[in-house]
Amino acid sequence: MIEAICFDYFNTCTRAVCRGGGHRRTAEVLGVDPGEWLALLDRTYDERARGAYPTHLAGLRRLCTELGVEPTTAQLREAAELRLATVQADAPLRPETIDVLRTLRSAGVRIAIVSDCWFELPLVLPRTPLAGVIDAAVYSCQVGHTKPHPAMYATACAQLDVDPARCLYVGDGGSRELTGAARFGLTAVQLRAPDLGAHLTFHAEPDWPGAWVTTLSAIPDLIDAPVLVA
Template identity: 45%
Template structure:
C-alpha cells in the first residue's frame, strides 16, 4: 500500500452530506420573476457552463441564466437574487460529521489535504466560514480555474500548489463529473465515496462504471494510508 503525501477531496457529496436543492431556492426564482421549475431546469442543464466561470461573475452568470429562462429582471432584482442564491446553496451544504476528524487525522499523520471542486461562485465565497477550511492546504475551484472535471488542469493545479507529483496523491470523491477517472488519467490513485446518503445526491455526469476502490464512510480514507516515514536526524 503506497504512502500518499496528500489526499485531495471533492466537496459536494464528499466532504458534505448528500446535496439536494432545498426550499430556499424558491425565493431566488420569485425575485427573478420566473417559475421555480423553469429556473431549476435551466440550472441543471447549464451546470458546467456556469461552473466553468466563463460567463463572468455571479451577477453576469445569473443574468445569463435569466436569458435562458426567458425573463428580464432589473439589475436590483438580479443583485438580490444573487444574494438569495448564495443563501440557498449555503443552506443546502451540510459538512459530514466525519469530515473534520478525518482531515485533522490526516494532518496529524503529516499528510497534506486539498479540495478540488466543480462549483459556481457561491462555494469560494462561503467555504472560509466552514469548519473544514482551516484543515485544507489547497483549494482548487472550477469557477476560478476556468474548466471542470475531468479536465486534468484541475488536478495538476492542486499538485502544483502542493509541489507534489500526481502519483503522490490520493483523490476521493462521490464520482460526479467523471472525477474519479479524471484523477486516474491525471496520474493519481482514486477512491469513490459511496456513503448511504448519496443515493439521492444531486450530481451530474457520474462515473457509472467505476471499478476502483469504494468507501462507505469518509473515515475509511485513513485505512488507505500507510504511515509516512519520519526522517531521523543523523
C-alpha cells in the same frame, strides 16, 4: 506513501446534496418560474462551472434573459445572496469531515478541495470550518475547466507541491472525477456513503471499478498504503 489528498466537496465532504426551498425563493426574487429556473440550472451546469460568465451577477442576468426576464440589479444581488445561503443549506458538511481532515493533517498529509462549482463555493468555503483544515482549494470556475479535465488535477498537485503518484483523490464520482484522477496518475477512491444514490449530481460515474469506501472515516487508514487498485 500518500503525501497529499484531494477531496471532492459536494457529496463527499458534504452530505448528499438535495435541492431545497431556497431555489424556489431565488426564482421568485428574480421573477422567473421556479420549475423553469431549476431546468435552466441543470442545462447550464457545465457552462456555469467552467466560469463562463465574467461575474456572478452577469451570469444570473444572462440566465434570466434566457427565460425572457430582465431583473434589476437589486434583484440580482438579492438572488446571489439567496444562492449562497441555499448552497450551504443544500449541502451541510458530513459530521465526520472536519475530524477526518484534522487527523490527516496531524499525520502530515496535505489536503486540497477540488470542486466543480459556480461562484458560490469560493465565497462559501472560507466561511466554513473546512477553511481551517485544508491547504488548497481548486475551483473549476476559476480554472476554466471542469473535472475530469487534467487541469483540475494539475492545479491541485501544483498547489500541494506533490507528485500525482503520491496523491490520493476521494470523491463520490460526479463529473467522472475518479477516472480523470486515475488518468492523471492519482490514486482514486470512491465514497459510497449510505446517503448517496438519489443525490444531485452531474455526469455521474456509477460504473467505477476501482477502490471505494463507505465513510470518510476510513480514509486515514489508507495513507500508508503504497498502492491502491484503481
